[in-house]
Amino acid sequence: MIKPKPLKPGDNIAILSPSTGLPSVFPHVYESGIRNLNALGLNVVEFPTARMDINEVFSKPHLRAQDINRAFSDSNIHGIIATIGGNDSARILKYLDPDVIKANPKFFMGFSDFTAVSAFVNQLGLVTFNGPSVMAGFSQLHNFQSEYQRYLKSFLFEPWHSFTLPTFEHYSDGYPDWAIASNVGLLHAGKNNDGPRFLQSAGSQQKSVTGQLFGGCIEVLEMLKGTQYWPKPDFWQGKVLFFETSEEKPSIDYVKYWMRNYGVMGVFEQISGLLFGRARDYSDNEKTELDDVILSVVKDEFGCNELTVVSNLDFGHTDPQLIMPQGVKIEIDSQAQQIRLLESPFNLG
Numbered sequence: 001m002i003k004p005k006p007l008k009p010g011d012n013i014a015i016l017s018p019s020t021g022l023p024s025v026f027p028h029v030y031e032s033g034i035r036n037l038n039a040l041g042l043n044v045v046e047f048p049t050a051r052m053d054i055n056e057v058f059s060k061p062h063l064r065a066q067d068i069n070r071a072f073s074d075s076n077i078h079g080i081i082a083t084i085g086g087n088d089s090a091r092i093l094k095y096l097d098p099d100v101i102k103a104n105p106k107f108f109m110g111f112s113d114f115t116a117v118s119a120f121v122n123q124l125g126l127v128t129f130n131g132p133s134v135m136a137g138f139s140q141l142h143n144f145q146s147e148y149q150r151y152l153k154s155f156l157f158e159p160w161h162s163f164t165l166p167t168f169e170h171y172s173d174g175y176p177d178w179a180i181a182s183n184v185g186l187l188h189a190g191k192n193n194d195g196p197r198f199l200q201s202a203g204s205q206q207k208s209v210t211g212q213l214f215g216g217c218i219e220v221l222e223m224l225k226g227t228q229y230w231p232k233p234d235f236w237q238g239k240v241l242f243f244e245t246s247e248e249k250p251s252i253d254y255v256k257y258w259m260r261n262y263g264v265m266g267v268f269e270q271i272s273g274l275l276f277g278r279a280r281d282y283s284d285n286e287k288t289e290l291d292d293v294i295l296s297v298v299k300d301e302f303g304c305n306e307l308t309v310v311s312n313l314d315f316g317h318t319d320p321q322l323i324m325p326q327g328v329k330i331e332i333d334s335q336a337q338q339i340r341l342l343e344s345p346f347n348l349g
Helices: 027-039 054-059 061-073 089-095 098-103 112-123 146-157 218-224 252-264 284-301
Strands: 012-016 043-046 079-082 107-110 128-130 197-200 208-217 239-244 273-277 308-313 324-326 329-333 338-341
Touching (some): 012 027, 012 061, 027 043, 054 061, 061 079, 061 089, 061 098, 089 112, 089 218, 112 128, 112 208, 112 218, 112 324, 197 284, 208 218, 208 273, 208 324, 218 239, 252 284, 273 284, 273 329, 284 308
Parallel strands (some): 012 043, 012 079, 079 107, 107 128, 208 239, 273 308
Antiparallel strands (some): 128 324, 197 308, 208 329, 329 338
16 A cells, blocks of 8 residues: 655645535634644645535535645645545545546545545555544544543654554544534533444454455445445455444444445455444444344354454544544454554555
């Protein structure tokens, strides 16, 4: 995989909207995220779509792609972070310039609807990052527990060659109403985190499995199926596939249908591990039911009873969010109940 250069304080970070133009609707939330990025020592460079009117962002997908192409081609830009997700970034893929992107690897991060763009860029051979966006993650950063703030700085700025994914003591499902200015930076009340659920592991002689990370928002990946942007059949070999569910709270039945489709494609026989982020707004009973459904599809419907499966992980649409670097080798150790990145996502030279 082609890795970006490491980030450092003072680097220029392009801010743009590959999905929806929510900064124009909730500028106070967006500006809170900008302030927190500046507080991390990063120099924010706002591209035209960052504050563009929401209707113009929607009606002109080529402008969104143009911002991405320009950000990758600009040697003075060291990284790119999405303002927020949405539901139609798949519309911009045909306007992206693969040659420009591949020739200029750099830190490229977002989550949710960003998945469509991230999956596209990752299939070009670049490491991409599933993680917080300006409005959902960075806007609230100053109110996160100090443990998470240390994690984020360590992940982004410190040179490391392996990294055990932490588990945070508490988590939040979303944010108070953004239309109320006094809610800027706030999260819903924290809930106790019972940690990762190791639902199924490889055979008794195999303590851990490894593979290359790939995934994102399960609903967004559905938009790519059957298109030229969907991975080739042999792409899945040796991957660790990770899924998050969105704030739309898809029904457990829909997750089952989507999972079944991966089974029909033969994906479960090829991957070495399956990771699920914590499902936002699911009750404890619904999370247990979701776990049961995931296993019923993987094990009972498709006979993959030695595929390592872990759920309730700290990435996706709950906060705080782990950063999941696509294209990086990861190890799932079911015996130690740990998940570890086995290489840096950055080119450390």
